Amino acid sequence: MINRLVGVSDFVLFLIAAALLADPPVPVLASGLLLSQIVVIALAEVLVYIAVLERIGGYRVERYADPVAAFFFLIAGLAPALVLSLVLLWTFLPSALWQAQWLLAWHVLLLGILMLGRLLQRWLIGLATRWSLLRRRVVVVGTGPTAEAVVRSLGEDPVGYDIRAIYRLDNEPRAESVAGIPVMGNLDALGGYATAHTIDVVVLALPLPRLSEAIRLVESVSWIAADVVIPFERPETSPSFAAIMPLGRLRSLQVLSRPFKGTQGLLKVMEDYVVASIGLLVLSPLMLVAALAIRLEGPGPVLFRQMRPGFGRRPFFIYKFRTMKVNPDDDATVGTTGPADPRVTRVGSVLRRLSIDELPQLLNVLKGEMSIVGPRPYVANMLVENERFSDLVNQYAERHRIKPGLTGYAQAHGMRSYALRSPENARRSIEMDLHYMTHWSLWLDVKIMVRTLLVGLAGRNVF
Template sequence: MNAPTNNFTIGLKSPRPLAPSFERRRLQIYLLLMVGDIGSLLIGFVLAGLAYFGDLPSSMALFEMQLFLPLYLTLAFYQRVYSIEALESRNFAIRRLILSMALSAALLVFVVFYTKSAEDFSRAVYALGLVFSLMLMIALRFCMFSFLHRFIGPTALNVLVIDDGGPAVKLDHAYRLNAEEHQLHDFKQNPGALDRLGRYVANMDRVIVSCPLAQREEWSFVLRAAGINGELVSESLHELGAIGLHREQHFTSLAIAAGPLDLRARILKRLFDLAIAIPALICLSPLMIIAALAVKLESEGPVFFVQRRLGRGNRFFPMFKFRSMRAAESDADGTRSAAKDDDRITRVGRILRKTSVDELPQLLNVLRGDMSIVGPRPHALGSQAGTKLFWEVDVAYWHRHSLKPGLTGLAQVRGFRGATDRERDLQDRLQSDLEYIANWNLPGDILILFRTLAVVVHDRAF
């Protein structure tokens, strides 16, 4: 009954399915989880009524629970609270639960307000009932995952990997068999092979076949005929980084690239940028005026140093900084990195660099939309790590420009800033930048911004 705890190879022919069906078991778990959620709501609102009114049970609390329950169940189904993904990942399960509860709570508040029923509605009981219920539901999921891992196994899915001479497939908790050993060939002229395959794939939620290019047409035909969720492994598609498939009337195309952020995420990030940049410009304007006067009084030349940098989509944009070097010796292409005892830097410029005040004009870049508050730091075209240009060190360098560059970033708060004397200096930054892009979320931006405050003054600013 248990799913395999490790990969293993099937070595004997079997007239029976390789694994019992998890489908019925999953349906039972969904039902029990739903009943548990209903019970949690009932207990949570009863406790809320007891805590606020001292009644057991409170008619007001029961009334509010009855209004909330159908909204929650409807949105829970829509948000996949009861789904395979919710059985496979505890984090997914809890996130979807919280989202469903929040949406349901907001919707009920809107209905109560719209119908002018607020006088018959206790906000305190409602809030307490939601908090108590959510705590019970989360505890229920922790218990559920403990039960699943103990009595069912590490996964609620049956996965079969068929090796037919293709690339190796590394996948934990999967059944495996060798196509040659089990004579799974020439299906169209071999009913016996079809029968064996049919028995092997029975009860499988996912079947993955690894075979050479010449065999893919036959396996595609057979997997479709078996009526299962079948997949073919392709090294070439993996190397291309395929992320989806689009079928049109006269052709089929592979999706191999997509922006790291969807529309909702881009809107949130832009609103966050404006919410920080506008107040920061207002509050820091006296400091910026003083810095500008100091730059102008110490040496001839413009107040701002404008340099062409690489931005989102590997497009150039003009980045603003307070000029910290003598105008005649400023490096427009960034070929020479600033050093600790760099004789090009002025006295005022050294202070501006040490305190990161020279970067403040980039708030204007944020307002223009060229930059973001948090993101990979933009580099000059001629920047070098050791004796190589940045993109010559690692071609993945170009991938860091799929998001807007930032005033600060994950690499900076980890201490990867300043001169790039060695190739390793760039590789550390690049790894952090790519990690940031892959895992972007708004709370992460807020955390990086707070961590930046601790490194505004740093010993790598030359």
């Protein structure tokens, strides 16, 4: 994410330099070009500049730490951009090259502006480092020689990594510590820690004789919203056919990637807060009418609260308009209420049919507990044909790697809760949730929201 932000700042600095060329503060920058021509040149140059720096590794945190290296990377990016300007001017505006001192002066100015930007970025990164904002929180699973090598390798880069805990593998000899870091327990203890804390990387430090356990171990931690990696024992191992993640001087095979990292996460959060805020503003009259109807129909609270497992299995209270008669003994085991359910009130039947009962979850979105789009948060003990939903599908736990949603890919395609009465539909809904996680884009969220409004709100499986 830092590298993308630096790229965006470079783009903005190019535009600032273009503005100075359009309204030159000194005569040497007077080019005689029209504003539209200056914009075309600036945009063409910045695209080439960013592409070159991406190609040669200029957008990496370690490049910003060394001012001399940063300076030469800027020159390496600006040189082909300058050549492009010369080609464009020679082709379309040869008269502008008769007095080309403005072009040289502008690139000197541009180099100075970009260098000042690098120095500011270096200072901000240093500040963030001192506040531990850039350190990746790591948990190591394993206590053998591989784990010790990982701990020592990460210890050589204290700025980039923070080893939060170490846990032992099943049937592994009990150890008190690894390279000075205490062992906190087994995989069961890791589950409790991951529910309460944020983890960025889970390192499965498997020794060679136990690599056959990798699939089982990956499945056991697949619900944790973190990058999951298996380190190679030799630092020089780096196959080109796999996703490789550095762990200090070691290399590791990345088997799971943390969802919504960097820019994707920022876009997702912005989408949630913007849509939820607008939704509450626009739908507040409808929600007020629904609340009054529930209150007038009979006794009981307007809102229904229920504990659900959310992001990282962390429990939260989901909000809904109450649509059923109050029953303190109902444990929500059935989970799929139908149109003929005697517990549903008359007002509740209408609210469920139009999905109005779900609107209070906009508050859950604003609280950061849910997203507008994501896997639906089902009841923990929900049954599908007398079998727990979470036990029916092996990959069910992976849904907890992202925030639950007010609507989702499965729901927009007809897999509402009433459709989950059969194991086949239940499995299909999980497949859709996982498809959404691996193919996410802002455009996909927009399509799901539109489809929910047009099809999902009153579909045949809505209740």
